[in-house]
Amino acid sequence: MTLYELFEADDDRDVPADFPWLLIEIPEEQLRHAALLLNEGEWRPSHISGIWYRVDPERPAQKQQRHVHVAAKKHIKIPTKQASWNRDTTRHDRKTFNAKLGSQGSxxxxxxxxxxxxxEAVLEHVVENPAEQQMLLTESTDPQLKTEFYRWLEAQPRRSNFEALVEDAVRLNLPLDLES
Incomplete structure (x- = not known):
């Protein structure tokens, strides 16, 4: 529907017939950028029920990148119940970053x-299980990170699968049946 169709019911007898039209073309990239800017600074509901987000602008004077805070609606005022990431996928608030929430896919x-x-972007988050850390680090695209991880892995004492299972079971308080 055009603007003309929307307003044809209006009384336009005072408007000359040759009134010029004003068409403004906005490139898609600029429109996308403008839409992102409109979302900055306020908590908004996300596409996932119960989860809200707030995008904060880049602040070069404070060496802050554009970043997002994500939290459940009831926790938007509690920094320790939020996860936040910078535009370059690194964690934003390292001291208050909630590792449990930050590792959730949602x-x-x-x-x-x-x-x-x-x-497919990989967001930085804290993982408590070393096996999960190993998986995340080996999937990393950063060659320096992979090199450092493999050096660390080489320095670790070797354990048999049985030793690893027993240690994990003890750590998780699982019952052990060593007779079978």
Whole structure:
């Protein structure tokens, strides 16, 4: 529907027939950028029920990148119950970053969408299980990080699969049946 169709019911007898039209073309990239700027600074509901986000602008004077905070609606005023990431996928608030929430796919999905990152982007987060850390580090695209990880891995004492299973079971308080 055109503007003319929307307003044809209005009384336009005072408007000359040769009234000029004003057409403004906005490139898609600029429109996308403008839409991102409109979302800055306020908490907004995400596409996932119960999860909200706030995008904050870049502040070069404070050496802050554009970043997003993600939290459950009831926790938007509690920094320790939030996860936040910079535009370059690193954690934003390292001291208050909630590792448990930051490792959840739903929180990461909201952050990627809010920052306009591709779905395959890997957001930095803290993992408590060393086996999960190993998996994340070997999937990293940063060659320096991979090199450092493999040096660390080489320095670790070797354990048999049985020793690893027993240690994990003890750490998790699982019952052990060593007779079978």
């Amino acid at each position: 929180y990461q999905d909201v952050a990627k969408t809010a920052l306009g990152l591709p779905p």
